[in-house]
Amino acid sequence: xxxxxxxxxxxxxxxxxxxxxxxxxxxxxxxxxxxxxxxxxxxxxxxxxxxxxxxxxxxxxxxxxxxxxxxxxxxxxxxxxxxxxxxxxxxxxxxxxxxxxxxxxxxxxxxxxxxxxxxxxxxxxxxxxxxxxxxxxxxxxxxxxxxxxxxxxxxxxxxxxxxxxxxxxxxxxxxxxxxxxxxxxxxxxxxxxxxxxxxxxxxxxxxxxxxxxxxxxxxxxxxxxxxxxxxxxxxxxxxxxxxx
Numbered sequence: 730x731x732x733x734x735x736x737x738x739x740x741x742x743x744x745x746x747x748x749x750x751x752x753x754x755x756x757x758x759x760x761x762x763x764x765x766x767x768x769x770x771x772x773x774x775x776x777x778x779x780x781x782x783x784x785x786x787x788x789x790x791x792x793x794x795x796x797x798x799x800x801x802x803x804x805x806x807x808x809x810x811x812x813x814x815x816x817x818x819x820x821x822x823x824x825x826x827x828x829x830x831x832x833x834x835x836x837x838x839x840x841x842x843x844x845x846x847x848x849x850x851x852x853x854x855x856x857x858x859x860x861x862x863x864x865x866x867x868x869x870x871x872x873x874x875x876x877x878x879x880x881x882x883x884x885x886x887x888x889x890x891x892x893x894x895x896x897x898x899x900x901x902x903x904x905x906x907x908x909x910x911x912x913x914x915x916x917x918x919x920x921x922x923x924x925x926x927x928x929x930x931x932x933x934x935x936x937x938x939x940x941x942x943x944x945x946x947x948x949x950x951x952x953x954x955x956x957x958x959x960x961x962x963x964x965x966x967x968x969x970x971x972x973x
Contacts, residue, residue: 732762732886733837735805736875737798739780739844741766743872753880756889765805769793772800781845791845795852798841802856811837813858814878816871817847820860823878825901827861831878832885840878842871904957906950908941 736744744766748754756762770778774797781791802813812834821827831838841848841858853860863874884890911922925937947954 730835731760732832732834732883733765734762734879735765735767735811735837735839736842736872737767737769737801737805737839738842738870738872738875739769740842740870740872741768744876747876748879748883752889753883756883756886759888761886761888762883767801767805769797769801772804773797784846788846793843793845793848795849795855798848798852799855802839802841802852805839806856811839813839813841813856814875815841815843815848815853815858815860816862816874816878817843817860818862818865818867820862822865823861823863823881825881828878828881828885831882838882840871840875842875844870901953903942904953904960905942905946906953908938908945 738744745754745757745764748764749757757764770780773780779794780797781793784790784792805811806813812831814831861874861878863877868874911926915922915927923937925933928934943954943957946957
């Protein structure tokens with residue numbers, strides 16, 4: 730089933746951008762996913778195509794009008810149900826688990842890219858938008874965030890990655906960051922590849938990679954490490970209960 734994606738933005742010329750290249754671009758050409766880009770400004774009804782106005786309650790900046798955004802949403806969602814994703818720093822943090830969830834969704838994806846100080850909350854509530862963030866920082870708009878999420882989601886679709894087994898061992902797939910990777914030459918600038926990786930002993934290689942992944946995660950992402958350890962403890966408790 731082809732993943733259908735619609736982007737609502739004030740800057741349609743930004744797309745497909747990086748999404749037209751590499752594996753994601755090839756997948757787009759093959760029809761493994763479809764992309765439609767709509768300009769929110771086309772749904773303004775005045776001659777100046779105004780999409781924003783001043784904030785109620787005062788404050789700097791402008792806010793995108795709910796009536797304009799609503800008309801844009803009606804145009805792209807009237808043909809059926811879709812999953813509406815609103816890119817905002819206030820949203821849930823995008824993680825690999827959410828990428829997997831989106832890639833497996835039967836619903837088309839609609840990405841709503843805000844600008845200025847954001848979008849009037851009323852239209853977001855009315856359409857039950859799913860707020861998603863790509864991290865604890867602020868961008869000038871949701872377009873780059875949408876590109877980042879789509880790159881992460883599309884690569885999980887069947888047929889996009891040549892060797893799909895590589896998806897199993899990458900970072901976050903098992904709650905850990907990925908272990909280090911090495912290739913030829915075996916000795917580069919006086920630095921040698923770890924001996925175990927050229928030993929041919931698959932069980933020892935797997936154990937080394939697991940230990941490396943655990944150590945890197947513990948050192949660099951203690952938050953992930955805590956979750957990983959908690960899940961291991963819960964799994965162990967579950968096994969104990971079954972055995973008893």
